[in-house]
Amino acid sequence: MEIISTHFPRFFRLGGVSCGILFATGLHLFAQQAILSSRNVARFDLGARVDDKIAEAALISDHPTVGYSLSDGRTELVLSLSKIEDIDLVSFVNNGAVGKVTISTSNSKLAVASSQWHPVAKQDLTVKVTEIKLGPSEAKYIKFSFDVATSGRISNLAVCRPASLVVAQTAVCGKDTKDFKEAKEIAEGPPEEGPPPLLPEPPAFVFIPIVSE
Secondary structure, three states, rough: OOOOOOOOHHHHHHHHHHHHHHHHHHHHHHHHHHHHHHHHHHHHHOOOEEOOOHEEEEHHHOOOOOOOEEEOOEEEEEEEEEEEEEEEEEEEEEEEEEEEEEEEEOOOOOOOOOOEEEEEEEEOOOOOOEEEEEEEEEEEEEEEEEHHHEEEEEEEEEEOHHHOOOOOOOOOOOOOOHHHHHHHHHHHHHOOOOOOOOOOOOOOOOEOOOOOO
């Protein structure tokens, strides 16, 4: 007597499709990370530095800590890039801090309290991710002046070049629909024509009972 199962072919097909989706998703995320690295110039390995070493480790290092604490009141940090860069967008993750941030720039080194800093943007700290549009604008030194009413933490600082200077925009360095569309097109390439070829179905499972004598 033979019992033929009809469930196994469907199981194998679903498993193959799921593995394909996971593989494509992994490639897409890898491509997005590579694109993000090409835009973000606030990175320790590119020569960027912060005047506060704790903030430097928390915000721009390859091995960040849990974040940089912003206490109530005013906190000022100066980020120095390795060279004068065309910058377009600043972003960072905000965990609980309430207040405002003012961003000023300079092409030459200045004291924190100098009146020669050029203010370029001021806005409220937003929940989760704070994004500030700067330009495009030129700068080697960027000063962040935080006026905080409720303390919190910030992390994952990104200072991004304009999208026209690199292949596309990605998460953190800009999060609108256009950014994700451009990154997706680059990661995946041009669409293929027609549906993907189907894999041949595996042979049906056959159960043969063994009868003892």
